[in-house]
Amino acid sequence: MSSRAARAPAESRKKKKNELSTDLYEQPGHLIRRAHQISVSMFHExxxxDITPVQYAALRILQDHPDIDQVTLAKYCALDNSTTANLAVRLEEKGLVERLIPPENKRVRLLRLSGAGAELLESLVPSVHELRRRMLLTLSPNEQETFLALLSKFVHINNEKSRAPLRRDEQA
Incomplete structure (x- = not known):
């Protein structure tokens, strides 16, 4: 086999690698979906x-922002309002939050952690640290920093493209 013939397949592969791939396993959306699946699986592990990642997020927001209404919780968690209303009901049924109706506005539901919700969050602190450790374990410290920085940048830059953009700086 001539050296030219041996170079042809290598050059062809190199050219294809430089082109945009249509390989499903190289598509950012597919990789993000798989990363989410892995993240949720590791969360439950x-x-x-007994608690989902979205429920945990809502409880953490309520820990930092007691007595906010459901619309504000939705904005802080980047969820739509109907999902947040159902989430609040489920958390109340579990005894983790209290939903209050202020006398001045009967249409609003204010949310706060119950004693059981606060205790649950406190008990989860070591597990949350362990989850983070396991999720990043296979990356070097520099890769961890880069990964989190790029992921944060991607989410921040594309926030407005979400069906439920994050709104941390707004009150309802």
Whole structure:
């Protein structure tokens, strides 16, 4: 086989690598979806089956912002209002939040952690640290920093493209 013939397949592969790939396993959306699946699976493995990642996020927001209404919780969690209303009901049924109706506005539901919700969050602190450790374990410290920086940048820059953009600086 001539050296030219041996170079042809290598050059062809190199050319194809430089072109945009249509390989599903190289598509950013597919990789993000798979990363989400892995993240949720690891969450349940470490935290347990009794609470979902979205429920945990809502509880953490309520820990930092007690007595906010459901619309504000939706904005802070980047969820739509109907999902947040159902989430609040489920968390109340579990005894983790209290939903209050202020006398001045009967249409609003204010949310706060119940004692059980606050205790649950406190008990999860070591597990949350362990979850983060496991999620980033296969990356070097520099890769971890880069990964989190790029992921944060991607989410921040594309926030407005979401069906439910994050709104941390707004009150309802």
């Amino acid at each position: 470490v935290i347990g089956p």
